[in-house]
Amino acid sequence: MTKVTVLLYGDFTALDAIGPLDVLGRLEGYEIHYASLSGGPVSGSSGLTVETEVLSAQGKSDILLIPGGFGTRKLSGDAHFLNALKKVIDESPLVMTVCTGSALAAACGALDGRHATGNKKAFDWTMSMGPKVRWERNARWTKDGKFYTAAGVSAGMDMALGFVTDRFGKGKALSLAESMEYRWNDKAEEGWCFLKVNGQ
Amino acid sequence: MTKVTVLLYGDFTALDAIGPLDVLGRLEGYEIHYASLSGGPVSGSSGLTVETEVLSAQGKSDILLIPGGFGTRKLSGDAHFLNALKKVIDESPLVMTVCTGSALAAACGALDGRHATGNKKAFDWTMSMGPKVRWERNARWTKDGKFYTAAGVSAGMDMALGFVTDRFGKGKALSLAESMEYRWNDKAEEGWCFLKVNGQ
Secondary structure, three states: OEEEEEEOOOOOOHHHHHHHHHHHOOOOOEEEEEEEOOOEEEEOHHHOEEEEEEHHHOOOOOEEEEOOOOOHHHHOOOHHHHHHHHHHHHHOOEEEEEOOHHHHHHHOOOOOOOEEOOOHHHHHHHHHOOOOOEEOOOOOEEEEOOEEEEOOHHHHHHHHHHHHHHHHOHHHHHHHHHHOOOOOOOOOOOOOOHHHHOOO | OEEEEEEOOOOOOHHHHHHHHHHHOOOOOEEEEEEEOOOEEEEOHHHOEEEEEEHHHOOOOOEEEEOOOOOHHHHOOOHHHHHHHHHHHHHOOEEEEEOOHHHHHHHOOOOOOOEEOOOHHHHHHHHHOOOOOEEOOOOOEEEEOOEEEEOOHHHHHHHHHHHHHHHHOHHHHHHHHHHOOOOOOOOOOOOOOHHHHOOO
């Protein structure tokens, strides 16, 4: 069994969490857990309220996922949260961040010296959370050691499929994407270019 | 206020619901409600458990969203569920279905005579749920009267952005997609061609 824990907090972006999770949840033997600092119901974007376990009580995870969301602004200055985050990141053999989730990982010091990326719309703020991080503004997602970091929504799912490629091979990632009828953009490195992609 | 209700049931596909909802939830004045036939917590794919209102008690909605999921197989033969579904579809001025959610709308007779599409992997089964539906096997999403129907995960989000275009113009849809860093495929009509899209 591979245990995946997503760390939720008030005002997380629902799709930043559910996108990658719906990829990982399709892998045989992967089990998804929803956790938060205090446990109980946590509300994100789109009115989604999810029941969560208490982070410190749920044991170690194989993969930790940190989604983005407007709630990161408040948490980035919350020492109690950042200490708990640093501890669980240190304990996790693999960590994924999406969007401004990267800012939280940076703010607790976990990304120091690592290549990382994040939401393009909030990139300057995200960078300010970790002056020692090797930020990659043009990347869609990055992998550096145990850290996968992604830009926005699409990139989060694409990163999760990139992880599937790294662990199980590209055939498995293609087959998962097909089962979801999801058009995987497997280019981690290219700049995010919405208008060009849509031919406009 | 525009009220959007997503109808959940056991073993729904999380991303079929959250994908379109995270588009609609970004529209000013759009409020998302989670409902199910009996109310209470409902669990979908990826271990996601969502608290829901009782469908019949929550009043009329402006938009009804019906996601797909493995749970549709059981529900497609559940007369009590299908009667309730037909009633709420009849009351809703706009209805969106994703994936095998189209099979449920078909099974209750609501799509009779309408153009519609659904999950490509389960298309024959979906078609069998509504012999009088004008099924479009190659469409990514369709619009016929008050019904928007979509194929898989990506198509559900693309359909939601198609709705935004119909109601607010293409500029709004492009701006929403950009804010989500989502690569919108705005082609409703083309066949779903994963391998070609990825250049493989």
